[in-house]
Amino acid sequence: MKPVVCVRGLERSYAGRKVLAGIDLDIAPGEFVALLGRSGSGKSTILRALADIDAEVEGSGMVVVPERLAVVFQDARLLPWARVLDNVVLGLDGGDEKARGRTALAEVQLAGRERAWPGELSGGEQQRVALARALVRRPQLLLADEPFGALDALTRLKMHALLRQLCVAHQPAVLLVTHDVDEAIALADRVLVLEDGAIVADIATRGTVPAKLRRQLLDLLGATAELAGTG
Amino acid sequence: MSSSALEHKRRAAAAEAAAPASAKRTIRIGPRPFAPRRHRFTLAKPVPGGILIGPSLLLLAWGIGAWVGWIDPRVLPAPWTVARTFWGLARSGTLETDFAVSAIRAGEGLGLGVMVGVVVALISGLSRVGEYMLDGIVQIKRAVPTLALIPLLVMWLGIGEPMKVTIIAISVYIPIYMQLHFALRGIDARYIELASVLRLSYFQFLRAIVLPAALAGFLLGLRLAVASAWIALVVVEQFNAFSGIGYMINLAGTYGQTDVIIAGLVVYAILGLTAEFLVRLLAKALLPWQRNFSG
Numbered sequence: 001m002k003p004v005v006c007v008r009g010l011e012r013s014y015a016g017r018k019v020l021a022g023i024d025l026d027i028a029p030g031e032f033v034a035l036l037g038r039s040g041s042g043k044s045t046i047l048r049a050l051a052d053i054d055a056e057v058e059g060s061g062m063v064v065v066p067e068r069l070a071v072v073f074q075d076a077r078l079l080p081w082a083r084v085l086d087n088v089v090l091g092l093d094g095g096d097e098k099a100r101g102r103t104a105l106a107e108v109q110l111a112g113r114e115r116a117w118p119g120e121l122s123g124g125e126q127q128r129v130a131l132a133r134a135l136v137r138r139p140q141l142l143l144a145d146e147p148f149g150a151l152d153a154l155t156r157l158k159m160h161a162l163l164r165q166l167c168v169a170h171q172p173a174v175l176l177v178t179h180d181v182d183e184a185i186a187l188a189d190r191v192l193v194l195e196d197g198a199i200v201a202d203i204a205t206r207g208t209v210p211a212k213l214r215r216q217l218l219d220l221l222g223a224t225a226e227l228a229g230t231g
Numbered sequence: 232m233s234s235s236a237l238e239h240k241r242r243a244a245a246a247e248a249a250a251p252a253s254a255k256r257t258i259r260i261g262p263r264p265f266a267p268r269r270h271r272f273t274l275a276k277p278v279p280g281g282i283l284i285g286p287s288l289l290l291l292a293w294g295i296g297a298w299v300g301w302i303d304p305r306v307l308p309a310p311w312t313v314a315r316t317f318w319g320l321a322r323s324g325t326l327e328t329d330f331a332v333s334a335i336r337a338g339e340g341l342g343l344g345v346m347v348g349v350v351v352a353l354i355s356g357l358s359r360v361g362e363y364m365l366d367g368i369v370q371i372k373r374a375v376p377t378l379a380l381i382p383l384l385v386m387w388l389g390i391g392e393p394m395k396v397t398i399i400a401i402s403v404y405i406p407i408y409m410q411l412h413f414a415l416r417g418i419d420a421r422y423i424e425l426a427s428v429l430r431l432s433y434f435q436f437l438r439a440i441v442l443p444a445a446l447a448g449f450l451l452g453l454r455l456a457v458a459s460a461w462i463a464l465v466v467v468e469q470f471n472a473f474s475g476i477g478y479m480i481n482l483a484g485t486y487g488q489t490d491v492i493i494a495g496l497v498v499y500a501i502l503g504l505t506a507e508f509l510v511r512l513l514a515k516a517l518l519p520w521q522r523n524f525s526g
Contacts, residue, residue, distance in 0.1 A: 053424045071428040077421055081443040081520050090439055091429040117520040133429075 004029045004140055004173045005050065010061035012045050012054070012197075019045050020059070021197040029140070030171040034178055034188035038221060042197040043177045047071075047145050050175065065141055070134035070172075072144040076126035078118035078133075085114035088133045097136075104132035107166065124155040128162070135170055142172040148183065160186050181217045185210055193220045308490040316490040317497065325479070330498055332475040333464060336392070337502070340399020341460045345453065347400065348407025355408075356415030357441070369408055377402045378466055395467040402463035406455035414448020415441060447521075450514045457506045465499070476502075 005027035012020040019042045027033050037043040048054040049063055051071050078087045089101040105111055108128040118126055127147060134142055148156045164187060167174060178184055184191045185205060191213075193201040201220050205213060290310060296302040297309030304312065320326035351369065354361035381398060388394040418441055426436045468477020476495050483491035 051428050053427050069428070073421070073425075075421070077425050079422070079425075079440065079443070081446075081518070082439065091426075091431045091435055119520060 001028055003027055004031075004066050005175070006062070006064040007046075007050070008062040010046070010049060010059070010063060012042070012049060012057050012059035014057065019197050020049075020061075023061070023197075023199060025192070025199070027141070027173045027175060029173055032167060032174045032176070032187060032189045034176045034184035034191045035194060036178060036181065036184050036191055036217060036221065037194035039179060041194045043179075043194050044145055045197075046194070047143050047175060047177050050141075051143050066139075066173075068137060068139050069141045069143065070137050070139035072127075072130050072134050072142070072147040074146045074149050076118070076123075076130040078126055078129055080118050082118075083114065084110070084116050084118065084121070084129050087118065087129060088136055090133065092136065100136050101132070104136035105129070107135065107169075108132045108162065124151055124159065127151065127159065131163070131166065135166060135172075138170070139172045142167075142174045144174065144176045146178055147176075149178075149180075156183070163187065181214055181221070184217070185213055191217065193217065195220075305487075305489065308493065312490050313493045313497070316488075317494040320479075320491070320494060326494070326498070329474055329476050329479045330502075333468065333477070333498075334502060336395055336467075336475060337399060337460050337464045337506075340396045340463065341403050341456065343396060344400035344403025344460070345407055345456060348404035348452070348456070349411060349449070351404070352408045352411035352415065356412045356445075357437070366412070369405070372401075373405055373409075377405075377463065381466075381470065390470070395470075395472070398467050399460050399463040402459040403456040406459055407449070407452040410448045410452030410455065411445060414445035417448075418444050446517055450510065450517065453513075454507065454510050457503075457510055461499070461503050461506075 003026035005025065007023055007025040010020055010023040010025075011018065023046060025046070035043045035046065045054070045057070048057075049059070049061075050065050051069065052063075052065075053071075078084075079090070082090065085098065085101050085105065088104055089097040092100070102111070102114060105114060108131050110125060110128055110132065113121070113125070118129065121129065127150075130147070148159050151159060160183065174188075176184070176187060188205055191201075191203050191205060192199050193203075201217075203213065203216070293302070293307070294310050297304070297307070297312075302309075308316075317326070351365055355365040355369070356362070377398065380401065381394075384394050384397055388397060422440050422444065426440055431439065465477055468475045469481055472478040472481075476498050480492050480495035483489075483495065
């Protein structure tokens with residue numbers, strides 16, 4: 001099948017320091033890819049290149065992404081002066097956008113909160129509004145930059161289940177940037193490990209034993225060595 | 232046993248008697264034995280109308296001072312003298328006329344200044360070309376005190392209403408311009424990214440993000456503008472005016488009527504507080520998502 005995302009030789013540098021050193025990446029339609037890496041490994045830089053919000057960053061390479069693309073940021077990034085429904089349908093037109101927004105809010109279990117202000121919602125609820133804002137655009141590609149990083153553990157698990165369910169329903173390709181190994185294993189079809197601006201591992205999760213995969217990924221991230229070293 | 236320990240015992244007994252037998256719980260009495268006293272960092276709870284306590288005390292002190300005779304009535308007449316004068320002026324209609332003249336003057340200047348300030352700030356805040364055309368001029372103008380322009384404006388516009396309204400408008404547009412321009416340029420970069428990934432049109436970006444984000448800055452500018460309008464009003468009313476509260480105060484100064492001067496100042500205070508209140512009301516109406524707007 002023709003990949004929906006195609007990246008070739010992607011290079012980016014900040015102030016002369018190379019952050020991405022020639023990334024190649026294909027994502028198939030409907031595929032859920034997790035991008036794992038330690039902080040500073042360049043994972044957000046890839047996502048920002050795909051979202052085309054890195055105009056001020058130096059670099060080169062080819063990026064092909066689909067027309068319908070949505071981004072979920074780590075902060076929910078809702079406009080505090082717009083009600084929840086207006087946040088969801090921001091920038092949409094076609095006349096039926098309010099109805100579509102309501103449906104999307106119901107999908108993230110926020111029916112009835114259309115007229116709330118974002119400031120009245122909890123962190124998890126705000127992130128669900130951000131998910132609805134992404135899904136209402138029927139994206140072929142969903143980019144998510146540590147979307148659950150600021151949530152507590154229990155809320156995060158609930159959000160994982162919700163995201164899985166929504167991905168089954170809508171079938172977007174997903175690129176999820178995370179530093180959480182368990183999150184990557186729980187959600188992704190394929191896990192990429194990024195280190196010093198290069199992809200050092202590309203592992204399909206299907207058919208693997210989760211505990212083994214977890215061990216392998218932690219090894220790749222250098223976590224086990226560090227833990228052993230510090231006793 | 233010390234008296235305070237006795238006191239504790241007594242209170243413990245009273246608390247036990249007050250609590251129903253079924254709801255037994257430990258009641259801590261007095262300071263904790265070992266823990267150092269912890270400081271509470273929150274302010275005491277607000278009381279409705281608490282803001283009026285200070286002014287009321289001041290009024291009381293003024294009244295007592297006048298009653299006992301500590302205050303020479305030629306320096307500061309008693310509150311009731313001022314009230315009687317105020318009432319007399321109000322009944323004869325002169326106060327009403329002067330009040331209306333002053334309020335209209337300030338209102339016209341404020342309206343004109345806000346309009347000019349908003350338009351100039353939008354042009355210079357939303358485009359680089361506009362900034363290069365206008366911002367320098369405004370900054371140079373800002374360096375010249377508005378009141379220093381009065382002689383020039385008198386030459387150009389005469390000593391009538393147009394000069395007075397213009398001075399007020401010039402005083403008003405500066406804070407509006409400064410605050411709104413700053414707010415327009417200070418839009419959070421995260422929202423600019425959001426607008427980009429949502430593929431908003433420029434018009435949608437302005438309407439949904441830039442203008443609402445800048446609204447708080449505009450309202451702050453408006454509060455400062457109201458204060459500026461007042462200063463300018465007082466100054467222009469000392470200047471060749473034949474009506475208005477300033478004129479009334481000036482005339483009273485000539486005849487040594489301290490009570491009329493104070494009555495005039497009271498009117499200024501009422502006008503100022505009313506304007507401030509209206510701006511706050513406007514802020515509440517325009518920023519409904521800010522539950523604790525106090526800016």
